[in-house]
Amino acid sequence: MRAQHCKRPLRTQLVVACFAAVSGLALALGANKPAVADEQLTLVKQTDVGGKGLGAFDISFVDPRLQLYILADRTNASVDMLDSGDGSFIDRVGSLCPPGNPAPHLCFQGVVLNADGTANNNLSGPDGDLIVQNKEIWAGDGDSRIKVIDLATRSFVTTISTGGKFRVDEMAYDSRDHLLAAANNADTPPFITVFDTNAKTIKAQLVFQKGSSNANVDAQNGIEQAQWSPTTGLFYVSVPQVGSDPSIGGVSIIDPHTSSVIGTFLVKNCTPTGLAVGPHNEALLGCSAAFGTPATTQTVIINLKSSDLDEVDGAVVARIPIGGSDEVWYDRGTQHYYLGARSNTDAQGKPAPILGSIDAVTHKLDPSPPSSTSSHSVAADQKTHLVFLPVGLVPASSTTPDPNNPCPMTGCIAVYKAMGEGEQMAQEHGH
Helix, strand or coil: CCCCCCCCCCCCHHHHHHHHHHHHHHHHHHCCCCCCCCCEEEEEEEECCCCCCCCCEEEEEEECCCCEEEEEECCCCEEEEEECCCCCEEEEECCECCCCCCCCCCCECECCECCCCCECCCCCECCCEEEECCCEEEEECCCCEEEEEECCCCEEEEEEECCCCCCCCCEEEECCCCEEEEEECCCCCCEEEEEECCCCEEEEEEECCCCCCCCCCCECCCCCCEEECCCCCCEEEEECCECCCCCEEEEEEEECCCCEEEEEEEEECCCEEEEEECCCCEEEEEECCCCCCCCCCCEEEEECCCCCCCCCCCCEEEEECCCCCCCEEEECCCCEEEEEECCCECCCCCECCEEEEEECCCCCECCCCECCCCCCCCEECCCCCEEEEEECCCCCCCCCCCCCCCCCCCCEEEEEEEECHHHHHHHHCCC
């Protein structure tokens, strides 16, 4: 059932045009500002998305120009929209596909169940999502299709099949060339589809398999989060396992002009899933698992300009003691990385899920609030300094402890405010 909320217009292209020059200058200046010292993340709101509540979800994204947060909500078979200025719920777009998923596929798969009643993530959707040119949502679905949504009308425009068997997951947008790279991470072998977002057509597909003509990467455990760097003009995609050794993963580099992989940074003991491009030609890898000792997992930061493509860990510039992450995010406004580290563990190897906060300049782990075991998705608004962390409801049949879940009955989107020490003290004293 669709939540009953009055529609209101999103920030329009006209507003963006009026302030583009000013905001561009502000962002340019902000990129050179020092990171906020000892940043604090304070929970300021818990947003109920209505409908059936929030149980199963996937990737989230923020467009700061539109002041818009979106979330792939599988429970309601929709893309949910929040105002990233105040965290309020705006609307949702989408509905559950009818049995048989007939054309024109203007719907989402929702939560698809296996025969034993468990969720089949590879067939469920929506999955990856982002906003293209401040006017369209591109969302991957479990039927191996991209679903394009017009933000002005909040309705589907078209669908594009990637030809795979399973979901279209995480994606990245090259705003310079108007290209989008999306991963079919659950297919064997996994592959990247490069779309022309203007023509809404497929430009190329890169198969992550040893010997393939345009990738030649032996990805034995899928592929994960993709990013595009405006500095290098290249796509990057995290690869949890490269080759037969499960302790070796990497980040593959894709040239959007040749639609080919031109190299892979190799890392050890990380199993990269999350990927976020930060300042100084660096990128943070959210590591999803631990190998050997210590029992806690890690987060790795690499130098994207490194020439050490043949040496394992040759590009690594920092390691931070936090792991178990899925989606990770870089916020230019605070110069911090945020991590949906739901599988993080403490020094004794016990579950310790947190919303990770890492200073992108000093590589220091800042105070990171405890989170839910369901919170694997994260995004932030660089202008309002709000950080969005979806939290899933706890099913009545669940036997897994989730003591830090702020909304176990319905699920919600937890909204945090990033504040420096001075701001934190002023708030505590009522100023």
